[in-house]
Amino acid sequence: EPEVTQTPSHQVTQMGQEVILRCVPISNHLYFYWYRQILGQKVEFLVSFYNNEISEKSEIFDDQFSVERPDGSNFTLKIRSTKLEDSAMYFCASSYGQALTEAFFGQGTRLTVV
Amino acid sequence: ILNVEQSPQSLHVQEGDSTNFTCSFPSSNFYALHWYRWETAKSPEALFVMTLNGDEKKKGRISATLNTKEGYSYLYIKGSQPEDSATYLCASPTSGTYKYIFGTGTRLKVLA
Numbered sequence: 001e002p003e004v005t006q007t008p009s010h011q012v013t014q015m016g017q018e019v020i021l022r023c024v025p026i027s028n029h030l031y032f033y034w035y036r037q038i039l040g041q042k043v044e045f046l047v048s049f050y051n052n053e054i055s056e057k058s059e060i061f062d063d064q065f066s067v068e069r070p071d072g073s074n075f076t077l078k079i080r081s082t083k084l085e086d087s088a089m090y091f092c093a094s095s096y097g098q099a100l101t102e103a104f105f106g107q108g109t110r111l112t113v114v
Numbered sequence: 115i116l117n118v119e120q121s122p123q124s125l126h127v128q129e130g131d132s133t134n135f136t137c138s139f140p141s142s143n144f145y146a147l148h149w150y151r152w153e154t155a156k157s158p159e160a161l162f163v164m165t166l167n168g169d170e171k172k173k174g175r176i177s178a179t180l181n182t183k184e185g186y187s188y189l190y191i192k193g194s195q196p197e198d199s200a201t202y203l204c205a206s207p208t209s210g211t212y213k214y215i216f217g218t219g220t221r222l223k224v225l226a
Contacts (some may be wrong), residue, residue, distance in 0.1 A: 004157065031212060042219075043203065048203070048212035056212050091157070099207035102160035104127050 002026045006106035021077045023092030036088040120217035134190045135220040137204030141185035150203040194224040
């Protein structure tokens with residue numbers, strides 16, 4: 001069964017460093033998302049991506065964040081200068097259609113900023 | 115601002131018991147409601163996408179109903195098994211957008 005894969009599963013980084021989280025969405029999906037869950041809190045929407053551009057972003061997704069689909073298969077989230085409060089589990093998801101079709105999630109990347 | 119709430123936060127049931135939990139959401143500008151099952155160390159798995167008032171969906175022993183007028187959805191598990199132990203999340207995208215708002219989840223533990 002097709003699945004969304006994320007790498008790495010765990011990343012530890014120093015505050016102020018740049019990190020890139022990688023995702024391979026399901027191949028025929030058209031909509032791509034990043035979410036995060038800070039420990040003990042709700043899953044929060046970060047950004048959605050369609051047709052090679054950001055279609056929506058939350059207030060969390062500031063200038064420190066960027067997304068890219070560089071080669072038609074990978075979907076990446078870059079955090080330019082990490083802060084302690086960026087520590088969270090980051091989930092990538094993809095879907096074929098919009099909100100009326102199910103989204104498929106990856107297993108997440110646990111980012112720890114020290 | 116859309117707020118999605120779930121109750122209870124956690125639940126312990128005995129194997130064979132049936133159980134249900136609730137997701138509530140603002141009824142105005144409703145678009146869709148998604149249910150996910152999230153087992154520890156795995157990715158959230160889609161269970162249902164519900165769109166119409168009165169929708170009822172079923173997958174094996176799990177079913178869900180939707181009331182968009184009063185803003186709630188119930189998830190039912192009949193004859194709970196230990197493998198049903200997971201966190202059950204609901205999420206609703208704000209109307210016409212891709213932005214899913216998630217509830218806090220209900221953590222279900224089924225005791226053998």
